[in-house]
Amino acid sequence: MEVTRNAALEQWMAEHGHSSNSLADAVNGALERLTGRAGGLDGSSIRSWKAGRVKWPKSATRKALEDVTGLSATSLGFVPRGRTSVAPALSQEDSDMKRRILVGGIAAAAAAATAPSASRRRIGISDVDRLHTRFTEVIANDHRHGGQLGIEQRATALADEALNLQNMGSATQRVRNSLYACAASFRSSAMWAAIDGRRYNDARAHMREAQVLAEMSGNQAIKFRIWSHAGTMYRHMGRPSHALAANDVARNLHITRRDPLFASLGLARQSAIHGVARDRTGTRRAFEQAQDAMLRADPADFRPVWMLAFYDQAELDSLGLSAFLALGDYQTAEFHAHRCLSALRPHMRRSLAITTTRLAHAQLAQGAVDAATVTAMSVPSDAATQHARVSRLLQKFGAALHATAPGSSTTQIWTEHHRNAWRTPA
Known part of the structure; x- marks a missing residue:
């Protein structure tokens, strides 16, 4: 049987700037949100779809693809099993009728495009990129000043701006997920500014908002950031059992198994929590594991800007300083303080x-x-x-x-x- 290329899928990918590999990653992420397990698609899987060799993906994969694209599987050129992709020939009368309907539909669409209600615009990756630039500015201000109410308020306003874009126009599911991730990122920065400023009631309010947005985005990195911040918040409040529980949520996310740097940060903060709890063995073991994980991390791996901006050997030693100072091991604490100061970046x-x-x-x-x-x-x-x-x-x-x-x-x-x-x- 002749295999027909899936032109509809190829066209959608071209319009939205997806390569075979990037679409595979997006669908794998959607599959993980649906099933709790990471998907196993790769670029060759998507190329098989485009070539028409796979006409009807498995049900969970179809649902994940529909979530990513915002379109049904049939609209993307896939054909349910037992059906043929070749349309039956039309009679002349049917053909004329179809043509009249098509022409009428085009005219109606053109009229709608000129109507005032058509002011809704297409929201795209460029809007997401603009928000990412503003997020970078928030991160920079935080590292310069930290804890300021103005940073918290600015981040909150930008989170609202990201959410408002959801209602301003149409967007693909990929863009919508990215907007939710941006809103969650801004909320997590507002949360951190409140923690840093010891405004813990405000921090908890931001945490609740950020957690909901992160779940809607499906972004593992921002989920990690929020729960890791929660662990730090409870540590500063002197509630180590709550701190460990929150930090464990972050450490059990799939991203910590995929990227040793995330694992390292989770372990370093766990060490600081153990220090507050006066758990000498736990403090040392977690710090040593954090150091080992950092040494295994590949610097070339892609990571979000908030991670790249602060977590390095200096920050690991800063957390070691906090851990051993709370533990009462002052000589080790001083050692980590000097190591941190010698490697701390100027910003x-x-x-x-x-x-x-x-x-x-x-x-x-x-x-x-x-x-x-x-x-x-x-x-x-x-x-x-x-x-x-x-x-x-x-x-x-x-x-x-x-x-x-x-x-x-x-x-x-x-x-x-x-x-x-x-x-x-x-």
């Missing part, structure tokens, strides 16, 4: 302030009063006064210094510095 200004402050705590706990005070005084004044986490850590440092060396000249110098250099502007 990580918020991380620089936090790491420096934690280093001061580790030094003071080992009795190095003068060195710790010099370290604490090197924290930039804008971070000391405007970043909630840094301000709180410095207040705790001052209290510990007064308890360790009351009345000493070093304590007096610190008190004077705190009063003058870090005075909050009126």
Whole structure:
């Protein structure tokens, strides 16, 4: 039997910029959302569809393809089993009637296109790309300033903008999923800004919104980010059991099995949670596993901008510093602090302030009063006064210094510095 190429599928792929490999990836992702298992399609599978060798894919695969394209399988040129793809010949009368219907339909469509109700436009990948650019700007502001209410509000507004695009025009399922992923990304940044600013009620509200949007997008990376943030939030709130439960959701996602870097981040944050819980064995084991996973990660693999912007060896050591400081292993904490500071990228200004402050705590706990005070005084004044986490850590440092060396000249110098250099502007 003659095999006829699937011209309808080829045309749809050309119009939407899909290669065989990219469509296979998209359908595999939709299959995972439908069945809980990753699909096994590859480029050769799609080429078999285009060549007409596969006329009617399996039911789950068809549904996944329809979710990706927004079209039925038959509209994409597939033919149900037991039917023929060749249409029966039309009589002259039928042909004339079809022609009249077609001409009338074209005229009606043209009239509709000029009507005011036709203002809805086509939403495409270019709209998604524009949102990605704005997301990159939010990430950059977060690493410079961190925790600011303005960053939280900006990210929330951009999440709403991404959702509003859903109602402004038509779009393929692929674009709609991308818009939901963008909205979830912005919400997760709003959530993180609220966590960083210690506005935990607001953070929980953003978390709930972000989780729903992430589920609608089916994007594994953004799901990981949201649940990993949730674990960090509960850790900062001093609730390690909640923190471990949330972080475990992130660590059990399929993406951590596919990409060792995601596995590394999940393990590094687990180590920090174990530190808060004073689990010495768990802290060390999780950190060692995080380091091993990072060494196995391929730098050439594609990863989202939020991951590339912050997670590296310096951040791993920053989490190690947090873990061992909470555990009370101050010498190991200081070791990771120095390693972090030596490798920290210049744009990580918020991380620089936090790491420096934690280093001061580790030094003071080992009795190095003068060195710790010099370290604490090197924290930039804008971070000391405007970043909630840094301000709180410095207040705790001052209290510990007064308890360790009351009345000493070093304590007096610190008190004077705190009063003058870090005075909050009126």
